[in-house]
Amino acid sequence: MKLVQFFKSKSFLISLAAAIIISIVGVLGLLKWLKVTTNHGQRIEVPNLLKLDTYQAEQTLDQKELRMIVLDTLDYNKNFPPLTVLEQDPMPGSSVKENRKIYVKINAAGYGKVILPELEQLTYRQASATIASMGLKEGTKSYATFIGKDVVLEVHQNGKKLKKGDLVVKNSKIDFVLGDGKAGLSAEQLDVAPDID
Structure with missing residues (x-):
């Protein structure tokens, strides 16, 4: 049987029609099933x-x-x-x-805690930038006699001296004791105003 005659045969045409009908019914059934299971249009x-x-x-x-x-x-x-x-x-x-x-x-249930880094011997500017980056706030500044001006000598919170590694609650205030820059200077050196005659 030649190929052309096979395509014209009754059995091929019946098989082709059945395949087309089954494909159409299958696609329509699939679309209906998708519409129902995906709740199409419902929001x-x-x-x-x-x-x-x-x-x-x-x-x-x-x-x-x-x-x-x-x-x-x-x-x-x-x-x-x-x-x-x-x-x-x-x-x-x-x-x-x-x-x-x-x-x-x-x-969160409350502010978390952060580990205090080494702040002593930093300048006040460096220390204040460091604590701000950690979510802490600046408290009060007090001064003590020390040769370096605005160098951090001690760090306190609620009257308690803090050190490197202490846990501190975020958003709390940190108090600084800073150097006044006057240590080792004589009274004459501290008096920088010119004599006016």
Whole structure:
């Protein structure tokens, strides 16, 4: 049987028609199944979870058939209650499908602690930049007799002397005792005003 005659045969045409019908029915069935299982066209508005604790946030999402995933606990933000939602993704008011994961970041329970680096014998400028980068604040400055002007001699917090390696709560104040630059100078050298006759 030649190839041309095979393509014209009744058995080939019936097989071809059956294959086309099965393919069309299969594609239509697949599209219908996808529409039903993916809830095509159905949207749920994401609720605002900010400032809710994790239990309240989870309950709110369960009512809307959404899921919560906690990504991280962020540094303490005093504008939000401790252990509450600080950030969420997708944002409130966004439209999502049922069973969508909502990612949240939680506010820490309080300020964390940092390890105090060596600050003694640094200039005040260097020391203040160092503590600012660590999330600490400058407190009071007092002076003691020392040859170096504005050199850090001691570091205190709430009256207690601190040293390298001490744990200090972030956002707290650090007090400095600085050199006045007058050690070893005579009274004549300290009096720098010219004599006026």
